[in-house]
Amino acid sequence: MLSPALVDELRGRRVIVLGDLMIDEYLRGEVHRVSPEAPVPVLDLRTTEHRLGGAANTAHNLAQLGAHATVVGVVGDDEGARTLDGALRRAAIKAETVVDPARPTTRKTRLVAGGHQIARVDSERRTPVSGAVAAALGDALERALEGADAIVLSDYDKGVVTRDLARHAIDAGHRRGIPVVVDPKQRDFSVYARATVITPNLAELERAVSHPVHTLAEIDAAARRLAPALDGAALLVTRGADGMTLYRGGDRGAHVPAAAREVFDVTGAGDTVVATLTLGLAAGLALEVAMELASLAAGIVVSRRGTSTVSPAELAAAVAPSRG
Ligand SMILES: Nc1ncnc2c1ncn2[C@@H]1O[C@H](COP(=O)(O)OP(=O)(O)OP(=O)(O)O)[C@@H](O)[C@H]1O
Ligand SMILES: [Mg+2]
Numbered sequence: 664m665l666s667p668a669l670v671d672e673l674r675g676r677r678v679i680v681l682g683d684l685m686i687d688e689y690l691r692g693e694v695h696r697v698s699p700e701a702p703v704p705v706l707d708l709r710t711t712e713h714r715l716g717g718a719a720n721t722a723h724n725l726a727q728l729g730a731h732a733t734v735v736g737v738v739g740d741d742e743g744a745r746t747l748d749g750a751l752r753r754a755a756i757k758a759e760t761v762v763d764p765a766r767p768t769t770r771k772t773r774l775v776a777g778g779h780q781i782a783r784v785d786s787e788r789r790t791p792v793s794g795a796v797a798a799a800l801g802d803a804l805e806r807a808l809e810g811a812d813a814i815v816l817s818d819y820d821k822g823v824v825t826r827d828l829a830r831h832a833i834d835a836g837h838r839r840g841i842p843v844v845v846d847p848k849q850r851d852f853s854v855y856a857r858a859t860v861i862t863p864n865l866a867e868l869e870r871a872v873s874h875p876v877h878t879l880a881e882i883d884a885a886a887r888r889l890a891p892a893l894d895g896a897a898l899l900v901t902r903g904a905d906g907m908t909l910y911r912g913g914d915r916g917a918h919v920p921a922a923a924r925e926v927f928d929v930t931g932a933g934d935t936v937v938a939t940l941t942l943g944l945a946a947g948l949a950l951e952v953a954m955e956l957a958s959l960a961a962g963i964v965v966s967r968r969g970t971s972t973v974s975p976a977e978l979a980a981a982v983a984p985s986r987g
Pocket of ligand 1: 863901902905920923930933934961
C-alpha cells in the first residue's frame, strides 16, 4: 500500500496550523555550588537554545516534510514574540500572529545541568482570548486560507482554539473541501465536531470521558460514547508504545502497531503524527493509509535524541522496508 514515491506527494502542500504557539527554551550549564541565598543549586549558564514548541512544533514538522506551513496564533507584546518570530523565519514558516497585550508569549524554560533538567519555568496565560483577539485571529485565518490544502487545529488549551474559532476553521474546511485535523486538549470534544479526524492520546481521551481508560475495550467504549458529539469526525487514538487505533462513528477500524524498534525520546511524537497524517490527507490518501505513514514518522522521531522532526528522505527510507 505504501511506497517511497508516495512521500514525494507530500511536498509543497499548503497547511495552516491554528493553535497555541510556544517557545521551548533550554538554559544549559553546570552546577558547582549551592546558593548562599537558599538551599538551591546555582546554574552557571553556558548556552541558551530556543526551539519551536506547541503548535509551532507541529508547523516545524510540516515544514521539514516539505510543506508550506503557516501558523495562526497569538503572541505577547514582548521579547518572546521576537524570539518566536526569528525561530519561525529560520524554519521557513509563515506567521499570521496576533499580538495579545494581555498575555506573555508562551514559553517553557528548562534549566539543564550536566544533561539533567533541574527545573522548568513556564510563562503563559491559559484563559480564552478576548473577543477582539478572537476576531483578529478569525481575520488571520481567512488570510491564511487562500490556497490552503489542509488545516490543523493544534490545541494545547491555552486559549486560542475557542469554540467559535474551531467552528470557523472546520466550516472553512468543509466549504473548501480540505481536511481539518485536530490535536485536542480540551475536555469537551464537541468543540471539534465535524472535523476530519481528532487525534487524542490516552490522557486526552480519559479527560474527554472523565474516567480512566487503559484497555482496548475501554478505548472502544470511550470512542462509542464520544461519537455522537463528534458528528462524523473520525477519532485516531494514539497509544504510545501500543501504536494507534482509528474509530469512525464509534466503531473500531484500522490499527497500526508502533513502528519504533528503539525508543530514546518520545516527546513531540504526537506533533509528528499530526503533521504527517495531515500531509497524507492533503495528498488525498485515505485515513487508514495516512495513519500508517504517520506511525512510521513517529517511529523515526522516538528513536532519536534531540530533533523532533522527520525529513522526506528519512520517511521514504522508512516506507521502503515496510512494504509487503
Ligand atoms: N514508547 C513508544 N514506543 C514506540 N512508539 C511510540 C512510543 N511512544 C510514542 N510512540 C509513537 O508515537 C505515536 C504518538 O505517541 P503518543 O501516543 O505518546 O502521542 P502524544 O502523547 O500526543 O505525544 P506528545 O507527547 O508529542 O503529545 C504513537 O502512536 C507511536 O506510534
Ligand atoms: Mg500530543
